[in-house]
Amino acid sequence: MKIIKIAIADDEALFRKGMKLILNAYQEFNVEIEAEHGVHLIEQLRAANELPDILLLDLKMPEMNGIEVAKVVQKEFNEIKIIVLSTHFSRAFVINMIELSAVAYLPKNSQPTEVAETIKAVYEKGFYYNNDVLGMIRENIISKTKAKANFEFDLTAREKEILQLICEQYTAPEIAEKLFISPRTVDGHRNNLLSKLNCKNVAGLVVLALQHKIVQIPLRY
Amino acid sequence: MKIIKIAIADDEALFRKGMKLILNAYQEFNVEIEAEHGVHLIEQLRAANELPDILLLDLKMPEMNGIEVAKVVQKEFNEIKIIVLSTHFSRAFVINMIELSAVAYLPKNSQPTEVAETIKAVYEKGFYYNNDVLGMIRENIISKTKAKANFEFDLTAREKEILQLICEQYTAPEIAEKLFISPRTVDGHRNNLLSKLNCKNVAGLVVLALQHKIVQIPLRY
DNA sequence: ATCAAAACAGGTAGAATTACCTAGACATTC
DNA sequence: GAATGTCTAGGTAATTCTACCTGTTTTGAT
Numbered sequence: 001m002k003i004i005k006i007a008i009a010d011d012e013a014l015f016r017k018g019m020k021l022i023l024n025a026y027q028e029f030n031v032e033i034e035a036e037h038g039v040h041l042i043e044q045l046r047a048a049n050e051l052p053d054i055l056l057l058d059l060k061m062p063e064m065n066g067i068e069v070a071k072v073v074q075k076e077f078n079e080i081k082i083i084v085l086s087t088h089f090s091r092a093f094v095i096n097m098i099e100l101s102a103v104a105y106l107p108k109n110s111q112p113t114e115v116a117e118t119i120k121a122v123y124e125k126g127f128y129y130n131n132d133v134l135g136m137i138r139e140n141i142i143s144k145t146k147a148k149a150n151f152e153f154d155l156t157a158r159e160k161e162i163l164q165l166i167c168e169q170y171t172a173p174e175i176a177e178k179l180f181i182s183p184r185t186v187d188g189h190r191n192n193l194l195s196k197l198n199c200k201n202v203a204g205l206v207v208l209a210l211q212h213k214i215v216q217i218p219l220r221y
Numbered sequence: 222m223k224i225i226k227i228a229i230a231d232d233e234a235l236f237r238k239g240m241k242l243i244l245n246a247y248q249e250f251n252v253e254i255e256a257e258h259g260v261h262l263i264e265q266l267r268a269a270n271e272l273p274d275i276l277l278l279d280l281k282m283p284e285m286n287g288i289e290v291a292k293v294v295q296k297e298f299n300e301i302k303i304i305v306l307s308t309h310f311s312r313a314f315v316i317n318m319i320e321l322s323a324v325a326y327l328p329k330n331s332q333p334t335e336v337a338e339t340i341k342a343v344y345e346k347g348f349y350y351n352n353d354v355l356g357m358i359r360e361n362i363i364s365k366t367k368a369k370a371n372f373e374f375d376l377t378a379r380e381k382e383i384l385q386l387i388c389e390q391y392t393a394p395e396i397a398e399k400l401f402i403s404p405r406t407v408d409g410h411r412n413n414l415l416s417k418l419n420c421k422n423v424a425g426l427v428v429l430a431l432q433h434k435i436v437q438i439p440l441r442y
Numbered sequence: 443a444t445c446a447a448a449a450c451a452g453g454t455a456g457a458a459t460t461a462c463c464t465a466g467a468c469a470t471t472c
Numbered sequence: 473g474a475a476t477g478t479c480t481a482g483g484t485a486a487t488t489c490t491a492c493c494t495g496t497t498t499t500g501a502t
Contacts, residue, residue, distance in 0.1 A: 067439045093439075098362050100437065125352060127359055137358060138348055141319050156448065169425040171488065183488095184451050191490070200390040201458090201489080206427040207388055207438050217428050377478065392458065404458095405481050412460075413478095422459080422488090 004123050005050065007033035009041040009069060010058035010085065015108070019056065022112045029119065037061045038069035045077055052080060054119055056106075059086045059097075070100040081122050091136040092211065098137070103127035155196065155214070162189040164215045167206050225344050226271065228254035230262040230290065231279035231306065236329070240277065243333045250340065258282045259290035266298055273301060275340055277327075280307045280318075291321040302343050312357040319358070324348035376417065376435070383410040385436040388427050 006029055010016045016034055023029040032052055035041035038061055045051065055073060059066035066084065073080055083104040084097045094105050104118050104127060121128035129137065155163065165175045172190060176183040190202075199205050209215045227250055231237045237255055244250040253273055256262035259282055266272065276294065280287035287305065294301055304325040305318045315326055325339050325348060342349035350358065376384065386396045393411065397404040411423075420426050430436045 065439070067437065071437060095362070096437075096439065098359070101363060127355070129355065131346060134348070134350065134355075137362070138319070141316070141358070141361075158449065166424055167428055169421040169428075171422065173488080181449085182451050184453090185449070187489080188450075191492095194490080201392065202422070202424050203387055203427050204390040206424050207390075207431065210428065210431045211438070217432070379479065394458080402479085403481050405483095406479070408459080409479085409481075412462095415460080 001028060003030050004028055004054060004119060005052040006031045006119070007035070007041065007045070007052040007055045007080070009035045009038065009055065009061065009066075011036050011061045012058075015058075019115070022115065023119075026116055029116070038065065038072070041069060042072055042076075045073070045080075051077055054081045054083060054122060056083050056085055056115075057102075058108075059084060059088065067097075067100065070097070070102065074101050081126070083118060083122060089132070091139060094133055094136050095140050098133075104129065105133050155193070159189055159193055159196070160214060162186060163193055163205060163209050166190065166193075166202055167209050167215045167217055222249055224251050225249055225275060225340060226273040227252045227340070228256070228262065228266070228273040228276045228301070230256045230259065230276065230282065230287075232257050232282045233279075236279075240336070243336070244340075247337055250337070259286065259293075262290060263293055263297075266294070266301075272298055274344060275302045275304060277304050277306055278323075279329075280305060280309060288317070288321065291318065291323065295322045302347070304339060304343060310353070312360060315354055315357050316361050319354075325350065326354050376414070380410055380414055380417070381435060383407060384414055384426060384430050387411065387414075387423055388430050388436045388438055 006023060008016050008019055008031060010019070013036065016036070020031040020034065023031050032050075033041070033044050033048065035044060041055075057066050057069060057073075061069075066086075070082055070084075073082060081103045082101065083106055084102045085106050085108055086093075086097075087108045089105075089107055097105060103122050106115060106118055110118075118128050118130075161179070162175060165178065170178065172186040173183045175186045179186070190205075193199070193205055194201070197205060197208050199208060210217065227244060229237050229240055229252060231240070234257065237257070241252045241255065244252050253271075254262070254265050254269065256265055262276075278287050278290060278294075282290075287307075291303055291305075294303060302324045303322065304327060305323045306327050306329055307314075308329045310326075310328060318326060324343050327336060327339055331339075339349050339351075382400070383396060386399065391399065393407040394404045396407045400407070411426075414420070414426055415422070418426060418429050420429060431438065
């Protein structure tokens with residue numbers, strides 16, 4: 001019987017050790033690499049003479065978070081299948097990780113048997129999506145065309161308007177001129193946006209606006 | 222026990238009758254509508270006082286083909302779950318049907334038991350994708366992001382790095398510190414980006430970077 | 443009619459961006 | 473060896489952004 005080699009990257013030592021115990025209880029699994037953050041993981045992978053088959057990857061880690069790790073692994077160690085561990089389970093997030101070539105998505109509160117089944121399925125079929133994830137994927141495909149209104153942030157109509165224009169590369173004075181208001185007012189609205197959306201600067205606003213389709217920007221080339 | 226009401230649309234009478242016999246052999250299924258092409262199907266649906274739960278839809282039909290039918294059904298009879306029957310099994314085709322809200326995709330040479338299982342799964346979970354279809358969906362998600370990035374713009378590695386950090390809301394001084402270079406150098410790179418990508422400001426850079434997936438940004442809330 | 447929220451607008455100040463320059467170090471290519 | 477391209481980094485200046493204030497007017501809802 002072929003033994004499935006597993007790497008675990010998670011900053012919580014307890015979780016990591018627990019998972020290792022659980023997995024090593026199966027004779028077909030062997031946890032070969034443990035890392036408390038991305039940098040450590042990458043180091044170990046580069047040093048390893050035999051790569052793991054599967055990487056259980058926590059998203060929230062210090063030093064180098066799961067997304068950065070996924071990118072490096074995807075580039076340097078493409079053969080390793082990434083199974084994402086997370087408490088975060090929103091559609092956009094899951095889709096994002098699949099785009100980063102995650103082959104499965106496991107909630108952190110999963111049962112040990114689910115984890116084992118997922119690993120086996122990934123090893124055999126190359127990927128495994130449970131019904132929740134499948135539903136999200138489906139919604140994602142279907143909703144691609146629809147521009148859904150956004151209720152998650154309570155922006156006022158004016159704020160959305162300002163946000164839209166910011167995304168269209170207008171500066172505050174330009175927006176002011178366009179809307180026949182004072183530049184200071186535009187400033188005020190932008191500050192409210194930064195505060196409401198918890199962003200550092202316009203870059204953050206634009207990212208959020210696009211990710212959540214709060215604004216519509218025609219594709220440019 | 223709830224009986225699952227089924228409609229079959231297929232131009233081949235033999236296939237249609239055969240399928241009907243097979244399905245009606247299960248006591249939980251009842252084939253209520255048969256149609257040899259789309260027009261006929263739509264007519265029957267409009268006349269029906271009780272809509273079917275599931276529509277087995279052949280794609281190749283005279284008069285009105287499966288894709289047009291799917292569009293009409295999606296619009297007028299949204300509750301009906303469409304299971305696509307086809308010999309045609311290319312990725313683009315399958316994805317296209319899912320976008321048209323097909324909830325399952327069955328090869329025409331499937332085993333009767335597979336058909337029955339698919340129908341049950343659809344009735345219970347709302348959709349059912351077998352491994353082939355799942356693989357296609359997965360490829361579709363991944364291929365969207367890959368490839369392109371490098372082609373359309375010739376950004377240097379350093380420029381992409383800077384662009385990434387800009388999108389992550391780092392200011393020039395912060396980026397400089399992160400990369401151990403002078404803030405002025407970061408300035409230079411950003412200016413090159415603005416010029417190369419023909420943008421007015423960072424907002425434009427971020428929009429372009431996200432639209433063309435030059436960078437990967439974790440979803441935020 | 444009253445209250446709260448939103449939109450409006452100004453002050454001040456420091457940080458950052460943007461737009462022009464110039465130019466050396468280094469690697470690759472012809 | 474020269475040409476090219478990239479990364480590096482500095483000068484100068486105007487503009488813009490960001491973060492704190494303050495306040496009035498308008499609007500919508502109870």
